[in-house]
Amino acid sequence: MPKLKISLLTGRTIDQGKGKEMGKLSKEYLDSVMICQMDPNDMKFLGVKENTNVKVATEFGSVVLKAVKSARAPHPKVVFIPYGPWANLIMNPKTHGTGMPSFKGIPAEIEPTPNEKVLSLQELLNQFHKEEHP
Amino acid sequence: MTVITGVTCPVCGTFCDDIEVVVKDNVITDVRNACAMGAAKFLSYSAHRGLKPLIRKNGELVEASIDEAVGKAAKILADATYPILYGWSSTSCEATRVGLELAEEVGGVIDNTSTVCHGPSILSMHDIGISSCTLGQLRHRADLIFYWASNPWSAHPRHLERYTMFSEGRFQKSTWRGYLSHLRGIVSRKRLQRAANLVLRRDVPTPPEVERRLPYSMSQKKRKMVVVDVRKTRTAEAADYFIQVEPNKDYELLQAFRMLIRDEELDVDEVAGVPVEILEEVADIMVGCELGVLFFGVGLTMSEGKLRNIDAALSLTRDLNLRTKFVIMPMRGHFNVTGANVVSTWQTGYPYAVDFSHGYPRYNPGETSVVDILSRDEADAGLVIASDPVAHFPRTAAQNLVKNPLIAIDPEVTPTTLMADVVFPTAFVGIETEGTAYRMDHVPLPLKKVVEPPKTCLPDQEILQRILSQVRKLRRNQD
Numbered sequence: 077m078p079k080l081k082i083s084l085l086t087g088r089t090i091d092q093g094k095g096k097e098m099g100k101l102s103k104e105y106l107d108s109v110m111i112c113q114m115d116p117n118d119m120k121f122l123g124v125k126e127n128t129n130v131k132v133a134t135e136f137g138s139v140v141l142k143a144v145k146s147a148r149a150p151h152p153k154v155v156f157i158p159y160g161p162w163a164n165l166i167m168n169p170k171t172h173g174t175g176m177p178s179f180k181g182i183p184a185e186i187e188p189t190p191n192e193k194v195l196s197l198q199e200l201l202n203q204f205h206k207e208e209h210p
Numbered sequence: 211m212t213v214i215t216g217v218t219c220p221v222c223g224t225f226c227d228d229i230e231v232v233v234k235d236n237v238i239t240d241v242r243n244a245c246a247m248g249a250a251k252f253l254s255y256s257a258h259r260g261l262k263p264l265i266r267k268n269g270e271l272v273e274a275s276i277d278e279a280v281g282k283a284a285k286i287l288a289d290a291t292y293p294i295l296y297g298w299s300s301t302s303c304e305a306t307r308v309g310l311e312l313a314e315e316v317g318g319v320i321d322n323t324s325t326v327c328h329g330p331s332i333l334s335m336h337d338i339g340i341s342s343c344t345l346g347q348l349r350h351r352a353d354l355i356f357y358w359a360s361n362p363w364s365a366h367p368r369h370l371e372r373y374t375m376f377s378e379g380r381f382q383k384s385t386w387r388g389y390l391s392h393l394r395g396i397v398s399r400k401r402l403q404r405a406a407n408l409v410l411r412r413d414v415p416t417p418p419e420v421e422r423r424l425p426y427s428m429s430q431k432k433r434k435m436v437v438v439d440v441r442k443t444r445t446a447e448a449a450d451y452f453i454q455v456e457p458n459k460d461y462e463l464l465q466a467f468r469m470l471i472r473d474e475e476l477d478v479d480e481v482a483g484v485p486v487e488i489l490e491e492v493a494d495i496m497v498g499c500e501l502g503v504l505f506f507g508v509g510l511t512m513s514e515g516k517l518r519n520i521d522a523a524l525s526l527t528r529d530l531n532l533r534t535k536f537v538i539m540p541m542r543g544h545f546n547v548t549g550a551n552v553v554s555t556w557q558t559g560y561p562y563a564v565d566f567s568h569g570y571p572r573y574n575p576g577e578t579s580v581v582d583i584l585s586r587d588e589a590d591a592g593l594v595i596a597s598d599p600v601a602h603f604p605r606t607a608a609q610n611l612v613k614n615p616l617i618a619i620d621p622e623v624t625p626t627t628l629m630a631d632v633v634f635p636t637a638f639v640g641i642e643t644e645g646t647a648y649r650m651d652h653v654p655l656p657l658k659k660v661v662e663p664p665k666t667c668l669p670d671q672e673i674l675q676r677i678l679s680q681v682r683k684l685r686r687n688q689d
Contacts, residue, residue: 083457085440087509088365090246097221097251099258100598100624137605151441154457161601161625169604172516174333175325175563175579177604179512181440181457201600201625204608208269209286209615209631 077187078122084134084184085156086167092158101197109160110194113146114186118153124188131189132157134166134182140192155186161200211239217658219248220300220640223542223650224366224373231660238641238661245367252641258623260635261666271633276668276676283593283632284680286615288688290591292567293318294611296580297597297619299327299544302645302657305670306553309595310564312678315685319565319589321580322550323543323597329575330511331540332551332561334520341527343537344651345372347501350379354499355435358523359460359509360541363444369541370448374503375435382433389448392427396447424451424491434499436492438463439509453492456483458514463489464522468529471497502536508543539651545640546647549654584610593617595670596639600625619673634673637663645669 095105112132114124124130130143132155139162146156157163159179168178195203217229231252232240241252263279264271274282287293295313298306299322306322313320324332348355355374362369370376376386427450428434437449438460446452455463459482466481470493476486496502504527510519523538530536542548551561558564560573563580576582580599583589584607591614600608601624618630621638637643642663648654663669 085457086512088361090364090367093222093247093364093367094250097247098254099622100601101258102254146441148442148444154441156441159602164602164608165605167604169581169585169606171576171579171582171585173576174516175329175575175582176511176516177326177581177607178514178516179326180509181513197625201628204600204612204629206269206629207613209266 077189079185079187080118080122080153082118082153082155082184082186084132084166084180084182085154086159086163086179087156089158092160105160106197109158110141110162111144111158112141112186113148113156114143115149115152115154116145117150118155118186119143119145122186122188129189129192129194130186131192132166132184132186134168134184136168137166139163139165140189140194142194143188155184161197162195165200214658214660217660218545218640218647218655219244219251220545220638220647220657221247221251222366222545223547224369225545225647225649225655226368226372227655233660236661247367255621255638255641259621259667260623260627260633261664262635263666264630264633266631271628271630276634276666279632279634280673280676280680283617283634283677284684286591286617286632287312287316287318287593287677288681288684290316290318290615292583292589293591293593294580294583294589295320295593295595296322296599297595298322298550299324299547300596300639301546301670302639302643302647303546303549303553303654304645305595305639305674306550307557308671308674308678310554310557312593312674312681313564314566314571315678315681317567317569319563319567319578319580319583320554321563321578322547322554324547324551324562325575325579326581326602327508327543327547328511328540329562329579330517331506331520333575334517334524338521338524338528340524341531341537342539342651344653345649348503348537349373349377349382351381351501352503353382353433354495354502355433356438356502356504357435357445357449357541358438358504358506359440359513360505360507361439361443361445362505362541363448365507365543366541369505370445375433375448385433385435388427388432392448424488424495428491428495434495436495451492453484453488459483460510460513460519461515461522464519464526467493467496468522468526471526471529471533496530496536497533499534499536502530502534504536504538505541506538507541542650548650548652549646549648552648552652581607584608589614591615591617593619594626594630595619595674598624598626600629619670621667635667636673637667637669639670642667643669645671
């Protein structure tokens with residue numbers, strides 16, 4: 077499978093903003109944040125079609141998302157993920173003494189993974205270890 | 211049916227105050243003047259809300275009475291040695307005031323969402339200072355608008371309409387008509403490109419070359435907008451000129467502008483992927499404006515350089531004031547994140563990341579900021595209010611937050627409330643309860659109550675006040 081080294085951005089989209097106000101469990105919100113927007117030329121390079129699952133990996137972890145064609149192209153080798161529980165699994169937690177982790181411009185690698193599924197919110201939360209506090 | 215006018219919108223930092231809400235039988239049936247986010251909030255706020263307090267028992271969240279939940283929350287905080295109290299940007303100043311009292315009582319760390327938003331901007335303002343003004347001044351007078359690393363079209367949808375390009379000011383006219391013809395041009399160009407792609411059997415468009423000349427509209431004597439961003443956002447499409455900067459290169463570009471407005475030469479062909487001749491022309495326009503403003507977003511604070519990017523932006527504005535009048539303003543995200551900073555500052559002396567563990571307030575972002583404390587796994591309990599850190603913190607920080615006893619105070623069901631040990635569903639501030647919030651330009655405005663909340667949903671400050679009283683009772687008993 078081809079792989080591509082990219083710069084990863086996260087940010088607000090109007091669909092994510094609208095979705096979060098409709099409720100964090102609403103279909104509108106979940107559909108708006110489990111995606112990554114890619115440059116069409118990059119999608120062609122990877123052989124990825126609209127809504128194909130791709131794995132985005134940084135040195136802090138990896139996550140499977142749906143690839144969608146960016147309406148804001150061209151931005152070669154720049155992939156955009158809306159803010160949300162999926163994006164934050166792979167963000168850089170280091171704050172360099174400022175209190176602020178890095179949410180934009182993170183080096184990452186992307187590859188098509190049509191056979192791996194995107195985790196649901198519950199599956200994603202189940203990955204957290206919760207201790208019992210009587 | 212009642213129409214309530216002059217309602218403030220409890221969503222983004224633009225904090226629009228011209229919303230009209232139609233209420234029938236205690237239900238909001240229509241909302242006018244709001245953007246997509248505001249309308250979604252007013253019309254769908256109750257679709258995914260909690261109604262009863264919840265307590266985790268044997269791994270499951272089960273319903274409990276308010277007194278029982280308050281008792282459990284107070285015990286968690288009273289037993290903890292280093293609890294964190296986080297959120298505050300989407301609640302009222304009144305709730306934040308009680309929260310600060312609670313943080314002092316339990317000797318914890320109180321931090322608001324600016325820590326992962328414009329926190330670096332605040333740090334930079336400590337160092338450099340800021341020349342700013344209210345949005346009303348800009349609406350009437352600003353003739354050059356910069357949006358740097360900010361996409362108001364998506365994050366602050368009515369910012370352009372109310373305060374900048376599309377607002378009808380006393381001395382500056384709206385550029386709405388010009389934008390419509392510009393938009394028609396963009397649509398026609400896209401259609402032509404699609405047709406060309408079909409004829410030439412190209413399935414994807416080829417990237418256009420960087421324009422090496424400024425468009426005609428940049429030389430006209432009218433209000434102008436320049437967008438600087440790493441990708442061509444919708445705001446960028448609406449701009450007179452868009453500068454596409456390479457990711458993590460904002461600092462270089464800002465410093466290049468500083469050199470140019472001081473009439474210094476740049477010995478390179480391009481900076482951060484932008485040709486120097488373009489930068490020279492833009493710098494001339496900056497110097498030649500009557501009142502310019504640089505709105506900057508979290509694209510500067512969240513990428514490499516962080517507070518140093520803001521240092522450069524604030525210094526650029528300071529330098530520009532040697533030649534003309536220029537101001538700068540951060541595009542604050544939540545409707546009351548500015549209020550959270552303001553209340554924290556007047557109560558403790560510090561705007562965020564305030565540590566009470568020594569018995570007096572200490573402030574040292576990087577050490578006392580919540581992501582660092584969680585990454586180092588130092589906290590032993592958490593209280594989260596009106597925020598969703600489980601969805602928005604990096605994985606290690608979120609993991610260390612949820613493994614400890616966690617109290618969530620939020621009107622909505624969120625990933626954080628799903629992982630909490632005690633959950634208080636509260637009344638929606640600005641819809642079901644009143645309060646005060648600060649707009650991004652530090653103007654305080656009232657939050658209105660337009661409908662009655664369910665009986666089991668109390669306002670945030672009342673829940674906090676009850677927890678505080680219970681904590682004090684427990685501590686007295688311990689003594």
